Amino acid sequence: MRLFIAICVCRVLYFIGRLIGKGTSKPGDIARIVCPNVLNRLKFSGKVICITGTNGKTTTSNMVTHILRENGFSVINNSFGSNMLGGITTSLLTNCTFSGEVKADFSVLEIDERWLRFFVKEVTPDYVLLTNLLRDQIVRNCCPEIVLEKIKLGVTPGTTYILNANDPVSQQVSWGIDNPVVWFALGENERSTKECRSGTNDAKVCPKCMHNLSYNYYHYNHVGDFHCENCGFKCPKADFIGTDMNFDEASLNINGKPVKLTFDATYFMFNAVAATALCCTASGISEEKALAAAETFDIGVIKRYEEIEVLGRRCQLILTKQNPASIDQSVDFVADKESPRTLIIISNNMFHTERKDVLFMYDVAYENLKEVEHIVIVGKRRYDMAVRLKLADIDKERVQICDKEEDLRSCLEKTEGNIYVMTSSVFSNEDKVLEELKKL
Amino acid sequence: MRKIKILNLYGEALDLNGDGKNISAFEKRVAEMGYEYETDTLGVGDDIDVSGYDIVFMTHGKPHNVSAISEHFIKYKDNIINNIENGKVFVVTGSTNMLFGKSFSMLDGKTYEGIGLFDCTAEEFDSLYVSDAVLVPEFAPEEKMFGTYYRCESVKFNTPNENRLFKVIKTDEGKGSVGEGEGCHYKNLYATWCLGPVLVRNPLMMKEVLHCVLGEDYRETDFSLEEKAVKMIIDELL
Known part of the structure; x- marks a missing residue:
């Protein structure tokens, strides 16, 4: 009976969640309260x-x-x-029968x-x-x-x-x-x-x-x-x-x-x-x-590399995961692009915690950006990023530190070529910078 | 021309969270001052003798790696301690400090011996203490530095507040927190549980270490960018 109730609760909450645009973990989390070890009861x-x-x-x-x-x-x-327990529980309980059979x-x-x-x-x-x-x-x-x-x-x-x-x-x-x-x-x-x-x-x-x-x-x-x-x-x-x-x-x-x-x-x-x-x-x-x-599987690349137009130039937003390996891949992505290139690095505090440590910067090979013609740094930790780029021997003449998002236009007007924006969910408040960019 | 000999001790095994960049930054400053440098990296499988070096770095490492190298490190206890007693410059960051205490026990249930230079023991726990910190260095009590702690060890000093490198004026509480005093400054050994690019981001500490190594050969270089960056962080924190 508890399994049945958990499945019903999960499905109702999932349906409501979809209507109001909420995440998919909560229904599963609540179902697990209703019926602990609910996954163990599935067949x-x-x-x-x-x-x-x-x-x-x-x-x-x-x-x-x-x-x-x-x-x-x-x-x-x-x-x-x-991909955590709540979300997985939601997935399984919304795809099983009311008796808990996962028929796949x-x-x-x-x-x-x-x-x-x-x-x-x-x-x-x-x-x-x-x-x-x-x-x-x-x-x-x-x-x-x-x-x-x-x-x-x-x-x-x-x-x-x-x-x-x-x-x-x-x-x-x-x-x-x-x-x-x-x-x-x-x-x-x-x-x-x-x-x-x-x-x-x-x-x-x-x-x-x-x-x-x-x-x-x-x-x-x-x-x-x-x-x-x-x-x-x-x-x-x-x-x-x-x-x-x-x-x-x-x-x-x-x-x-x-x-x-x-x-x-x-x-x-x-x-x-x-x-x-x-x-x-x-x-x-x-x-x-x-x-x-x-051969017919499509990765959906567009989600990772969204494009907008900025100052009449092609601008790609590069969304990275929250780890150095992923940021390294973004660095290489920009480094491999045709010259001239302009890279905007959004460098902020960590997550919602506002922690100031930016240790991960030192686990990323920013040294591979040496050939990138223009780099504009923006965000709360912009000077820390500038220190990191200095250590990476990036020519300081290529680097502009943008103290205010509103100054992005004047910074970008001094650059040329396609624009790449390196942002990451590791940071916070990128949205403000992206909004400024979209206004240009 | 003076050549500075740098030892990155166990640098291949102890290489977490950008600590190795402290050495790169040190090398650059030495070069900017007009001196040559040579950096060796020694590890398990090598014989260790630190006497021929101007400075020895031991950077932060994974808990598994710190415990795994301890057996090798302890073999060179006399060489390490004698050189520190005679004024050798050492910079030790993060969890690697456990090797300098009396012993440390890990989650695998084993206890590992340290060289006993610090009167402390450490115990690994199954979570992570994370904190930004504002620190007042013992060598510049009017100034402030920024530090970062990521610890899964609780450290117990038997001699509280003796030879501490930093007074901690802002940090987060929690299991593994560092307390009011942190690190160790003994002769020319600078040891801190702060990790990451401590020297890169803190010109105060970099200058102190450079002075210690170069003495009268120290030359001024431009730290304005680093000073601006660290001031912004400290101002945000306080």
């Missing part, structure tokens, strides 16, 4: 897949959903909701890496895909190893893990467990580097023996082909590997079979290999069928 007719990790969760889970649906499977997912071949659930251990107390997933573990929001996660420990607390017997062979941090989930593991990896390509180009590398030393870790190449941050000359720790042999990447055509081979994707970013190709590994393993479809479906 899944199909397999449960959890997709977690620092970056790439949403894209990978959407791609997995797309591949499975294209191959005729019924899939429910939480693409519309939050697959439940594909994107889940916050810190919350997986709570979810598995109620539901044992058949598969867990871990995209990567990178340095994330320090306020919540401190360092990737702290998150790793939390994920390891959620290891459940019988679950198959799909792990990134190129990531020396997340692969530690496999240490000391008997669970089946499927490894995915991306091979060396024209964007691989011999030196780490990112602002952070969380695996400079071997996690087993603390001697220096050697890399044949890096994809980004600490993700690459690594080995330890002291103890032999190295990349495991991949079961699914992406090779022969052609970024101009957004194509690669996965286990020797060609696929042409809709987006050319390295991380997107990683996501495609991970999704293929998961779909083939979980559903038994052939690699060819998985790849044919992957």
Whole structure:
């Protein structure tokens, strides 16, 4: 009876929430009060897949959903909701019968890496895909190893893990467990580097023996082909590997079979290999069928790179996640654009807390902006950003500090070329700057 | 021309939250003053002898890495302590300070030995204390600095307020908070639980360390941008 009431309450609140534009966590949170361990009472007719990790969760889970649906499977997912317990509960309770049956071949659930251990107390997933573990929001996660420990607390017997062979941090989930593991990896390509180009590398030393870790190449941050000359720790042999990447055509081979994707970013190709590994393993479809479906998956790039017109010039808003790896990708995105370029960096206090620390600035490779012709800094922490850029050897003649949002026009009139605005949900009050920009 | 020898001790293992940029900033200042510098990074697998260096940096690290290097570090206890006693300049930031106390215990249930230079013990806990802070340095009691704490250790000093590097005049309360006095200034050792680019963002501290290393060879350089940035933060906080 409690399950029935919880499902009803959740659905009514979800319906009301949608009408008034509220989030999707609350209905699930309240349902959990009505019926604690509500997820444990659900009956899944199909397999449960959890997709977690620092970056790439949403894209990978959407791609997995797309591949499975294209191959005729019924899939429910939480693409519309939050990836914490409340949001996942809302997703499942609004997609089950009133008796609590989840009638889908697959439940594909994107889940916050810190919350997986709570979810598995109620539901044992058949598969867990871990995209990567990178340095994330320090306020919540401190360092990737702290998150790793939390994920390891959620290891459940019988679950198959799909792990990134190129990531020396997340692969530690496999240490000391008997669970089946499927490894995915991306091979060396024209964007691989011999030196780490990112602002952070969380695996400079071997996690087993603390001697220096050697890399044949890096994809980004600490993700690459690594080995330890002291103890032999190295990349495991991949079961699914992406090779022969052609970024101009957004194509690669996965286990020797060609696929042409809709987006050319390295991380997107990683996501495609991970999704293929998961779909083939979980559903038994052939690699060819998985790849044919992957070719029609659209990432929805426009959401990440929104465009407006400013002073008659093209202006792209670059929305980044709240971690240095994501900001590094935005830096590279601008650095790779045609000259001349103008970059506006919005630098504010942290979140709603108004904390003044901006440590993450020092975990981002702003050094890669040296060739960008014009940089305008705005926001409460603009002088801190200027200090960071000075340390990065950015020519001070290229940098303008805009003390008031209203002065943006005069600052921009001294610049040329396309405008890029680097903002992030790590900051607060970007909206004011964006409003000023839209007025120009 | 004078060449400044810098040691980044365990720099590969202890590299969290931009602490390594303190060394980059120090190198730049030395170069601006017209001196050459050479920086070595030593770690587990290397023999440690700090005597040939003008300054030794030990930056903030992940709790796992701090405990993992402790066995190696303790082997060089005599070399480290003797050099500090003889005036070697050390800058230690963040959780790495645990290596200089008597011992520290971690969430894995193990207790690790420190070199015992500080009369303190530390205990890791399962949450994170986060705070901005305004600090008054012991070496410039009329001035103020900005600090950031992210700690998952509670630290217990047996000798309260002895050799503290900072008086803390504004910070948040909570498990892991630093109290009224923080850090340690002993001879030429500057140790603080503040982490991140402490020297980059605090010209006061950078100048103090540069003076300590260079003595009469210290030359003035332009800190106006850094001074403006840190003043804005402190004004917002107070």
